[in-house]
Every structure is written in C-alpha cells, then in structure tokens.
Amino acid sequence: MDILFASSEAHPLIKTGGLADVSGSLPRTLKNSRQEVRLIMPAYPQAIAAAGALQCVAELTLPVARTPVRILLGRLPNSRVRLYLVDAPEYFDRPGGPYGEPGGTDWPDNAARFALFARAVCELAMDRAGLNWRPDLVHCNDWQTGLVPALLASEAQRPATLFTIHNLSYQGLFDRAEVAGLGLPDSWWSMHELEFHGRISYLKGGLVFADWLSTVSPTYAKEIRSAEFGCGLHGLLTHRRDRLTGILNGVDYRDWNPGRDRLIPFTYTARTLRLKQENKIALQNAFELPSRPDIPVFGHVGRLVEQKGLGLILDLIPELLQRPMQLVILGTGQPELEQALRAAHTAHRSKIGVRIAYDEGLAHLVEAGSDTFLMPSLFEPCGLNQLYSLRYGTPPIVRRTGGLADSVVDANGPNLYAQTATGFVFNEPEPDQLLHAIDRALNLYAQQRVWKDLVQTGMQQDFSWEQSAKVYVDLYQQILDLRIREAGMRRTASNPF
Ligand code: ADP
Secondary structure, three states: OEEEEEOOOEOOOEOOOHHHHHHHHHHHHHHHOOOEEEEEEEOOHHHHHHHOOOEEEEEEOOOOOOOOEEEEEEEOOOOOOEEEEEEOHHHHOOOOOOOEOOOOOEOOOHHHHHHHHHHHHHHHHOOOOOOOOOOOEEEEEOHHHOHHHHHHOOOOOOOEEEEEEOOOOOOOEEOHHHHOOOOOOHHHOOOOOOEEOOEEEHHHHHHHHOOEEEEOOHHHHHHOOOOOOOOOOHHHHHHOHHHEEEOOOOEOOOOOOOOOOOOOOOOOOOOOOHHHHHHHHHHHHHOOOOOOOOOOEEEEEEEEOHHHOHHHHHHHHHHHHOOOOEEEEEEEEOHHHHHHHHHHHHHOOOOEEEEEOOOHHHHHHHHHHOOEEEEOOOOOOOOOHHHHHHHOOOOEEEEOOHHHHHHOOEOOHHHHHOOOOOEEEEOOOOHHHHHHHHHHHHHHHOOHHHHHHHHHHHHHOOOEHHHHHHHHHHHHHHHHHHHHHHHHHHHHHHOOO
C-alpha cells in the first residue's frame, strides 16, 4: 500500500508530546513491514535542522500563500521513510514551538498555517505536485490535519482517508474572522460539517469527513462516545461508532530500552536491577535530593496541564510529606501549575524535586531512577510514559482511563498471585483514591520480593510497534476495501442496468 502520513510533529524532528513519538515510529515500522509510507510535515526550522540533507522537489501555488510553497524531500532520521517538508517560511520559519510563541501563547495565524499545510497535503495526495506518486490512503493525525479529509471529500478520484484522534480536547477552534480570506467553503459553516458552537473546528473536519476514524487506545475509543469524555463531540462520535477503531500506541524500544539507553548513566536489565539503584542515586543528585537508596522515589514527567492530574498530586502534598518517599517532577506547561510545583519544591527541598524544563535526557533518567511512576491523568488517550515505565522497571500508578486502563494491570491480590500485576490502578480522580494507590505501592515496596516480581512482570510486557503496526495495516486494507465497495454501490445506483 502507498500511504501518506500527515502530522504536525515527529520525533526526532520536533516534539511537544506523544503525537511526535507516534509519528516518528509508526511510519518507520510500517516501512519496515514493506508498506510504502511517506511522512509529510511543516518545515519548522527545528525540523529542517534535524532532517539533514534535503532537496526541493516541487513548488506549489496555494491560495493562502503569498509566495510559492516548496516541498523539500529528505528522510526521517534513522529510517528509510521519505519525508516531505512543506516549506512556507512566512508561516513556519519562526522561533518557538510548532503551535505557539516561545512564551507559549498560540500563534495568532494558526488557522492559516494549518489550512495551508492541509492544502499542501491534498496537492500531494492528488498527485498534483509533480512527484508522480499517488497514495492509496492519507493517514491524518489530530486537528492540525483535520482539513485534509474535508478538502479531499470534494475530489472525484481521491485516496481513502483515516483520521486518528490523539487527543480530542485539542480541537483547532477558530473564529470566523480568523478563517476569513482562507478560501474555505461556506458550506462548512453548518453544524453537520465543521461548525462547532459558532466557530470552525478543524478537528471536526476529520471527524465528519474521514472515511474512518481511529484513536490511540480501545478504552478511549469507547470513552469519547460519552458526555464525560466527548468534549461536546460524543454525539458525532456515537453516530460514527461503526467506523471508529481504538489501536493502542506502541513503544519504540530502540529509544526506550534500559539495556541500551545512552541517555542514562547505568544501563540495566531485569537481571541487573541493582544498577537501577545507581540511576536512582544519579536522579536524586540531579534533583538535589538526599541520596537515600532505601527511600522510594515517585517520578512524573509530562506536560503540566490539568489533564495529567497534577491537581491531585498537589492536593496530596501535605499527606505525601508524612510518608517515607521522595517526589520528582519534570515538565513544562500551565504557568499556575509550574508556579505551584516550584513553591512545593522551595518549601520541601529534601522531599520534592522539581525541574520546569523540557529535557529528553532527564526524562529518561526519571524513568530509570524512579521506583514508581505517577500518572493520575483525568483522561489519557493512550499515554506513553506508563509504557516506558513498565519497560524501565518502574511500576506506574495510574487512573483507570483510556490507554492507562488498557496497559496497566493492578497489583491486587489475585493479579499478584497470578504474576500478571504490573502497577497500581485507581478508579476515580479523587485525591483519597490516588493516596490509597500510593499507600499500596509503599506497602508493596516494603516487601522487596513481591516488589521485584511486580517490576519484572512489567519489564517483560511487549508494547512494541510491530504489534500495533500490523493492526494499522489491516485497518488500512479494510478502509480501501470499503472504498471499493462503496464506489461499486455508487456505480450500481447511478446505472442500475
Ligand atoms: P501527551 O501526548 O499527552 O503529552 P504522552 O504520555 O502520550 O502524553 O507523551 C508524552 C511524551 O512527551 C513522552 O515521550 C514524554 O517523555 C515526553 N515529555 C513530556 N514532557 C516532557 C519534558 N518536560 N521533558 C522531556 N520529555 C517530555
């Protein structure tokens, strides 16, 4: 199959979260399974710098661009995947992140930036860029690519489209004034198309128009059809439930393997767990905590946003201070959460280590050096850190939601007895429920033999991309078959004889 994979970020070119991990590793795994998959992304300066050799292979004249848009061809690093970078300097060549200014505020012209990106993706998808290649299917990811299925829907001979929801709460919502002049069809301003409470939703473009929808875990695929998790879109998602699949993300064990990780001081395996203790000392040093091998370290890495349940952790700080434990948190995000964490660190330096930063190396050290990983997310489409934690022998403490529910097995009596337990799972996002899970972890940690079993069972779990990539290939095929059947039905309907 020929697949065009459209994403706004991909590791190691540029990353703000899990979408980049998926877009960096799924295309690579698909390519290794002999699918012709090509990745298309905006040409951010970081991506150009990280991509290495690039050549201009096409120039496109697009309605929203003042100058021709260049298509740069290269390779996704460490892979055989062809990479197309959409080079429109007026939109993408700026300091800061892919979606916002260095300070974090969204770019004021995001509506235009991702409309332009979508139009470029469609030109390639329709083989109108002179590249002599036509994908069978375009795999779109999150709101930044939501206009792609919507634009392609009006093309007569178009590729099939799959739209993957990595996080329903980011919707790409824009006012009328922001999209005026972008040449978007008037018909989209209808609640049956892209309109959402008086604004336009790029995400809805994908949800309404893609041939098929997927999301990144089976449980999240169910949850988003409910009012609690559906962000106002549960009606639409329920309507499309026959074409909504949940596929758990995989892990790139080339990057996340404690036995070969170049970003941690001491590599280790399930047989050399004493070396994990050395990483723990390094972690305590890095966060200026007392070196105490006997005291369990609870780690957390992530975007500091409400979704990740940081409010629960902050509420519990007085309780946690009374327990024999240390807490380390690495992240960046909402200023008020950053501020609250900084304050907790300043007040309790011997127990709470905080680093407000985006630091790849330190993220690996937190996974390797912590004894257990806190992930009390209010909702979690898939979550990757709990999967990394399992491989690093750092049993995660998670809420039973989304991909967390699909990947962590609770250390209750029967599961411990059956040696299937891998972490601690609680149900409701309430501080006392999280505290109870933390206390269960502390209790088990005190029984080192049982703890070791838990750690080793987690380390043996296989969440590699190979498994999930096979499911994606089957889904792609299913979508193509469906398109053929539907085209046949349309022909028969228009010419019944
Ligand atoms: P989300 O996509 O919601 O951010 P995921 O758990 O799916 O959450 O993926 C987050 C990814 O981003 C992980 O690879 C995690 O290690 C990384 N990450 C998040 N914050 C930081 C940070 N401050 N420093 C380094 N890596 C981070």
